[in-house]
Structures are given as structure tokens and as C-alpha cells.
Amino acid sequence: MTENEFDILDELYFVASYPDLRSTLSLTDEELCAGLQLLLQKGYIRIMYPDQDTEHAYDPQTFSKHCHEYFYLATKAGLVVHNSI
Numbered sequence: 729m730t731e732n733e734f735d736i737l738d739e740l741y742f743v744a745s746y747p748d749l750r751s752t753l754s755l756t757d758e759e760l761c762a763g764l765q766l767l768l769q770k771g772y773i774r775i776m777y778p779d780q781d782t783e784h785a786y787d788p789q790t791f792s793k794h795c796h797e798y799f800y801l802a803t804k805a806g807l808v809v810h811n812s813i
Contacts, residue, residue: 729813732763737810740773740802743780746795761795772806
């Protein structure tokens with residue numbers, strides 16, 4: 729797990745919006761979206777959209793266009809990995 733991925737997961741113990749992540753982390757939009765996409769591919773986070781309570785399917789084809797619109801939450805697998813490092 730990269731340092732960026734670890735830092736992102738650190739913020740996702742509770743649902744967080746993209747703007748919240750962007751303001752909390754010292755990452756560019758490109759770095760943040762890339763880190764989120766890697767975590768999604770590994771199954772460590774999930775997308776919540778259009779609100780914080782509705783899980784949304786991850787679509788690799790459109791994710792980069794819409795990554796700034798979503799809310800994110802760590803999965804159990806993501807928390808286990810995060811806490812073991």
C-alpha cells in the first residue's frame with residue numbers, strides 16, 4: 729500500500745465526501761482520484777452516491793470523470809489492512 733493510499737484510508741473510517749478529502753489531504757486532484765481508484769480496485773473502499781447512505785457500483789470506465797462527485801467509505805477489508813500496517 730502506498731503512502732497516499734494509507735493516508736486516504738485513514739480518512740475513511742466514516743463516510744467522507746471528495747471535497748472533504750481534498751481539503752484534508754495534501755494531494756492533487758490527480759493523486760487523490762488515482763489513490764481512490766486503486767483502493768476501489770483492491771476492495772478497500774466503497775462509493776456512496778447520490779447520498780451518504782446509498783452504495784454505488786464502481787465503474788472503472790467512468791470513475792475518473794465522476795470521482796469528485798462521490799462520497800467514500802472504507803470497507804472492513806480496507807480497515808483490517810490499514811490497521812495491520
